[in-house]
Amino acid sequence: MSIWEYANPVKFLRASGIVLPWIVAGAALCTVVGLVWGFLTPDDYRQGATVKIVFLHVPAALMAINAWMMMLVASLVWLIRRHHVSALAAKAAAPVGAVMTLIALITGAIWGQPMWGTWWEWDPRLTSFLVLFLFYLGYIALWEAIEDPDSAADLTGLLCLVGSVFAFLSRYAVNFWNQGLHQGASLSVAPGERMSSVYRYPLYVSMLGFFLLFLALVLIRTRTEIRRRRLAALLAREHRA
């Protein structure tokens, strides 16, 4: 059976209905455990209690990027293979991704106040996140603005495509423009070198939680969108008949 079978809304609704409870349960469990565990970790000798923010900040930041990636893939699938579910999934992911970006930005800002002595610094990391947030806003606004759903899917797909390229370019441009204060990616560095396991394990759990949460939200929202489309199609047909 090909994976494209799930591009059929009925099959998708059925299959997602089966896995959804598990994902929701996992998401709730991991998020709660990760965040509570993170909240209970001991203070860092340098950053004090503020390390606890990392358990929100990093997973949110990662999911913010991953959500955009997922939207890009889904848009491509729609543009090439014209499966409605993937277009709707891209639409469903955008608000979740935007919220994740917002959380990363806000927790970062709050963290920056004690660490760097400023709420906001035009550091490349932060700046490129701000730009990413703008892309999310534009994408959502375009979906909202276009009435015809298929046209909206096409146009937002194109925007996502071009936008991804330019978001990527912005990332490098911003790096070039200002060398920042933000720490590099520590997770890619050998474990223990920068982050002790006291923080690492709860961070992993929290990241898994955010991932599952994102998945659950996107699935539910996609189901919502499918039902809305179905109802709108039925009503339109009824009106016209």
Next chain:
Amino acid sequence: MIELGKYATTVLSAYGISLVLLVAIVLQTVRANARARRALEEYDNRG
């Protein structure tokens, strides 16, 4: 109770705002889903 020291407001506000945002998106998602499901069911029952 755990000791947050001088960073109490920082940490608590970070957690607070993030949780509010997460709960908001979750609630919005669930509500919209319930509404869409109900509307479709109503339509189906109507015929």
Next chain:
Amino acid sequence: MKALLWRDLQLAIRAGGGFGLSLAFFLIVCTLVPFGVGADGGQLSRIAAGILWVGALLSCLLSLDRIFALDHEDGSLDLLATAPLPLEGMVAIKALAHWLTTGLPLVICSPVLGILLHLPGAAYPWLVLSLTVGTPALSMLGAFGAALTVGLRRGGLLLSLLVLPLYVPTLIFGAETVRRGLMGTEVTTPLVFLAGITFATLALVPFAAAAALRVNLR
């Protein structure tokens, strides 16, 4: 193709929308900024390059909805789409016409505004060069945004929201070129990046814009 370019230029001049106005907007933005930030010369001269680039970008933005919206409203776009010229070519021509009526005048007049903002002397050649290289990308990206929003009534603000994030790399490299030129440090890197972005945009974006137009016409 030539006819289309010629008509667009003619319309820009006749309808009172063309050369003069975006230039005037540029001028006004550049004069408003000193009112806002205070007229301290030293400070102005430090931010001048950036303000000039941001001003150029905004005045480019304001005339974007002219690219396709009018042609859509009066039905010309439908007719052009059935005409024997590829939609990609049409998009490119229209972006070119937009650049000729908006970008080019800005480039030519930017030194004058540099004087108003106390831009230091060493920066002038770099300002003109970076604007020359960068503004075509602004017009082309703008045409893409205009193609996305053409079906929407009065998509002006939405258009800005879509297009401005796309302008970020161009703006950064453009302003950076001027700033480096001013400080006398190495200038080639940002300039090369700027040129690269412009060429890539000119080569690829017409296809995306034409696809968006096709969707909006149906």
Next chain:
Amino acid sequence: MKALLWRDLQLAIRAGGGFGLSLAFFLIVCTLVPFGVGADGGQLSRIAAGILWVGALLSCLLSLDRIFALDHEDGSLDLLATAPLPLEGMVAIKALAHWLTTGLPLVICSPVLGILLHLPGAAYPWLVLSLTVGTPALSMLGAFGAALTVGLRRGGLLLSLLVLPLYVPTLIFGAETVRRGLMGTEVTTPLVFLAGITFATLALVPFAAAAALRVNLR
């Protein structure tokens, strides 16, 4: 009257043009400026107040053509002119709707953007206060400009050109209020002038705008 206000708000929200967009534009302008002028915190904080005011002004400006142009194109304006409500009242209502969908959200969100631009803490109350007092004048003057240009196809750029000079006094006193509040010097004078301009504008400009509309309808 109430029906008109309600319809305008409804349209602003439905057409995807409303609250969100001008805010997003404001956000983007305030993000772009640092890309242009460089990220030096000290310098940014010095120009922040001015940039915020200029940004608010520009995002107000961009939505002005919504006020009358759409109604003119679809013929509603002709019909409204024959309706039993004075044209002056209609202008005032439409300016109010514009302020509610543009100015008010800007006022509410300006502190957040202040953070991005490193606006010093002492300036926040003055920023919000000056914007609250000043933005209604921006909407009303904008309605006048929109009334002047309503007959013209795509008068957007011309509109900016006409309106921006009218905005200068508001901008000067508004930015000055914030700057003085920041330095702790006496703030009442610019604030009083700002309020004076706003009240005079609200009292007198509707008549001028209605007269301009009448001319453009015939």
Next chain:
Amino acid sequence: MTLISVRDLAVARGGLRVIESLDFSLSGGQALVLRGPNGSGKTTLLRTLAGLQPAVAGQIDCPPDSIAYAGHADGLKPALTVSENLSFWASVFGGPAIGPALVAMNLTELTARPAHTLSAGQKRRLGLARLMVTGRPLWLLDEPTVSLDSNSVALFAAMLRAHLAAGGAALVATHIDLGLPEAGLLDLTPYRANLTRRDDRPAGFNEAFA
């Protein structure tokens, strides 16, 4: 009761007179069909009567707030639904409820449709339904039947007839036959402004040269 009376009217467009020395009057219950080739000044005349542009000469007498004008454009908001559009105009004009108007122009099935999803003729029907909710006695209509199919033209004629029966009046510029034999006919051709004579009867700037 006379709803409008026009004496020695001259109207101008683009700085040139198009119609001169026009006299007519219309009372409740009467309809008048305005005819004339393209460019003869029908639209200009109707806009002048509606008060949207000033007359060059002559006099227009009509009670205040008695005119409903319907031009080439329908005044519809694409984003609003059919009933929202109609209710808006009803409340602006303080007119009657929208129900009968929807029925009269056969729009009941379309009430919940956003106006931008209507076909050309459906839009026009909505534009005409607006007339009923203005509650105004005198209708000035500029080519009301454009894009309408024959059924809808009949609906419109019926609506017009009901309006006349209720004491209203209408002045209708049209090129086609409305199926309204009782209506009078006003051909504009004889009133066409004579622009060959140079120095008299100016419309605007020229008067300085008279």
Next chain:
Amino acid sequence: MTLISVRDLAVARGGLRVIESLDFSLSGGQALVLRGPNGSGKTTLLRTLAGLQPAVAGQIDCPPDSIAYAGHADGLKPALTVSENLSFWASVFGGPAIGPALVAMNLTELTARPAHTLSAGQKRRLGLARLMVTGRPLWLLDEPTVSLDSNSVALFAAMLRAHLAAGGAALVATHIDLGLPEAGLLDLTPYRANLTRRDDRPAGFNEAFA
């Protein structure tokens, strides 16, 4: 020579089929008048044939670059004069000179007038004159006679006849009588899509639910 042939065509608007199982073909010298009540899908059909929107099902065969479409809007630039507007379209389509077209639609006196100073009917005449300068054999016309007076309708009929005589063809959606007795008639009513059955013959999204 067959200029267009359509087999089992279905077209959709707003995600719903409006016309189904339409078959017809048109060869040089033929004209076909498209009829149907408001909202029956005439505009949608013509736009689909012109290639502006995709067909939902069925096949459209026509030689490339043979279609000239004229919709509800005329594609005129208000700031350009009549002759500039026409020359532009002539050079875009690489068609013949504009002189005969101006004569055919009686526009010679208006050549130097900017399009925004034309009356509704004059604009329409200019829009129709554009067809002649496209040099395309197949004309798809959507209510071409809107706002035209009877003289202009006759001019248009003459132009159409000349086009047919020169081997062209035309498909004309209209609600009025064109005075073209030789034209065939295609009533869309029998092809109206049957939307009562729920799950078959979708137009877009629904297929996934079939």
